[in-house]
Amino acid sequence: MAAEAMGLRERKKRQTALRIYRTAIALFAEKGFDAVSVQEIADDAEVSKMTVFNYFGSKEDLVFKPMVEHFSDAARAVRDRACGESAVDAVRRQFLEMVEGRDPSVGLHGEPFARRIREVIMKTPELMERAYVESEKGARQLADQLAQETGDATLALIAAATLTAARNALVEEHHRRLDGGEAVDEVAADAAERAHRAFDLIAAGLNGYAVKA
Template sequence: MRETHDESPPGLRERKKQQTRRLIAETARQLFAERGFERVTVAEVARAADVSQQTVFNYFPTKEDLVFWRLGAFEDDLLATVRDRSPGESALAAFRRFVLGGRGLLRSAQPEAREQLAALTRTIDESPALLAREQQIFAGYTDALATLLAEETSADAGDIEPWIAANAMMGVHRALVRHARGRVRDGARHPALAKEIRAGGEQAFALLELGLGSYAVGAPRGSG
């Protein structure tokens, strides 16, 4: 009983922080959808969420993070999937399993989620700042994946294979994101859109399998 009591307050604090983060992000999402990313200030987001501007920055270091705040967890999950793959499974197979597994709003069949996806698509497409930030994020994913592949294959410092492999894999992800965004603009919605994106992904990964199917096959470094 005592251990449960001791662990309860941190759990409550963490839940409170998560609730505040979601409130700020949801408020920002609604404002950006209504008026556009560039036309909304952080101060306006803070007022609408009934928090201070400093509180917003405590949770979201940049204005762009109000849109892309979930992508940190995406990167962690992606790298963990590749790192913790089963012996005998290639890095490409693990990456494919992760990308085609379905995540976020695209996976949801709820009408509200479908409209949120459409609004988010418009918000990003209409903002040069968000498009630029997205490219930076994707570049960071690629570098992190290349570093992981280099470590697992004991690549030399000047070896370009890990970088090429990481760019090829992330290229599929970026292409699918771009295609999905275009189809959302055209009016496509779940579940037909999810099936279409998965089919395109299967086709793309089949092409990569010809060159990367035997690269970085199941080289686990231990459970730690």
């Protein structure tokens, strides 16, 4: 019974967090990030202001908290790669898996809510700055992982910056085409081919780099 009660509490907590999140994004999209107060979000989500801050530490976190882990995707791919797999191939493999799964974090999701989040960020300078900072943190994590493995911090920074830039460029291309009116299926149809071309180019320059022993 205790386990069942805990499971019920956890489900309710997740449902509350999701309700607050969706309410916040809807209000930000309608009125603009700066024009919406946390109290207004709390009122619309039918929770207290304190509850909002219990789930989301700041107003910016109402946008970024559910997605912030994805800025470390490339670092995780490299950290968890199999023996014999290079850093480039690990990041490539992970990205292709996300393309196949139509992961929102790589810009391939047709659900309007996912598109709305990007619109809110793109229209808000402070959120754009936060996105840049989080991206740089992810690149630094990747560089630290590579430096730890190879012992060469300079080359690790170069490799991490290159891999991060390639991922960002591919994701931005997905968004650009969707913003231009193309359907998700149409963009996804050649996404894997574009990704292979991008990572092939990097692999040529980092030939044999950071192959896990």
